[in-house]
Amino acid sequence: MTAVTPVNRLIVQGIDLYYEHYRNPGKQTLVCIHGFLSSAFSFRKLIPLLRDHYEIIAVDLPPFGQSEKSQTFLYTYSNLARLIIGLLEQLQIKEAALVGHSMGGQISLSAALQKPELFTKVVLLCSSGYLQRSHPTITFGTHLPYFHLYVKRWLSKSGVLKNLHNVVYDKSLIDDEMIDGYGKPFTDGQIFKAMTRLIRHREGDLPSEALKKMEKPALLIWGNEDRVVPVEIGKRLHQDLPDSVLYSLEKTGHLVPEERPEFVSEQILEFVR
Template sequence: MEAVTPIRRIKVGGVNVYYEHYQNPGKQTIVCVHGFLSSAFSFRKLIPLLRDRYDIIALDLPPFGQSEKSRTFRYTYQNLAMLIIGLLEHLQVKQAALVGHSMGGQISLSAALLKPELFSKIVLLCSSGYLKRSHPTIIFGTHLPYFHLYIKRWLSKEGVMKNLLNVVHNKSLIDEEMIDGYGKPFQDEQIFKAMTKFIRHREGDLQSEELKKMNKPALLIWGEEDKVVPVKIGERLHHDLPDSKLYSLRETGHLVPEERPEFVSERIAEFITE
């Protein structure tokens, strides 16, 4: 274990971003990008299996995790992708591989399209795909003064435990550490107002015509029991991405970095070495 804490903070794109940097000079850099309602915490089991072989950066995308819950930042996928690019440029990273889970997969793809020379390969773990922008009625609702209270009520009603039960297949994996790790960021009241803007600004996912332009090798890993992003989305992405391979895992849900960290780490290592 390194003596220096991996925890860092930086202001990029006008917003304060929390990230963890597991430094390994001279090694290939991997950037871990989490999904909706999540944070770098979701890679907690994957990082220890890869940190001896790679230089690893895991960030909290605003407004999630420990990053700023800004009410002025425009939460588009493109702007979030630009934050990743800005962070890597600040750290003077010349080239990196992207590992995106769920929504983080779409943001990773956007980053690779925006600055292709910065990224070598892309790993998509149960990546979101082909989602359209929020319905106009919902976007209109985000302009109402108390919409953030609706979001808070919805999340409170669902609860961390219910959400976790929806994203993992093996329910025995859920423990107090997991519940606390995924629930703690939502104790900050500011996140609900920031999420209002996130829902308002978010574009739809990249569509087929954009994905077919992707010239980066892509590794896709899916849980066959994924209730959030069904494996058929992975199959469709595999079809549209010109240079891709797909693994589907039995008895595995949406949270593959938590459920199958050994398998995922092995496939990532093979993929990056190729």
């Protein structure tokens, strides 16, 4: 029997936020935060391995997945982190561990720095790191009336299948369910205007000085064949984060929650415990 996904929506700081809430009263809470061009769907293999041990919340960050594609929201990492904090406050969750993949790793770090009393530990799965803000020329271009059509054309040209080939090492993992799951959110045309705002507003990743102030234990898991965020970024984060451990996996690409869910879940169980 196929498990039913527990779909929930809340208005958080004026944004209609989609999230999945796997309730497990009395257990520690894990908050799963996806990466760029992704959604809570990217944790579909990890959640079943963890849901008996934790209460799990997997969020669709706006403008991705099924969350609102607002044309007024300021899409900075710090604001997205505040959405996560606001969601947990509305749900009256007092303490949680963060699990962030790719861009979600930076948002997890930002949330932990903004409200350290709310978060216990941070798990970074091929987290982005040290990425600078978009070049001023690109930022200026986002103000042009039809820039969103350029974004749409760029994504259409690369296509879901090509993007998936870029983020996994074992191409045999890519099936119709995966293609549909990662491609479906982009059938809503409003996402391209919202992504234009994200490109415009996104600040650079946290600098070394900020990372070195992180007091929370951090677990880093990387794919050695990651072509999106190379393992060298993971090694640098490991050096900057005062209390961290790094695992790098052979024959694994960027999409570690999909490619190595068993290993990732085992390490999370050991680390969060």
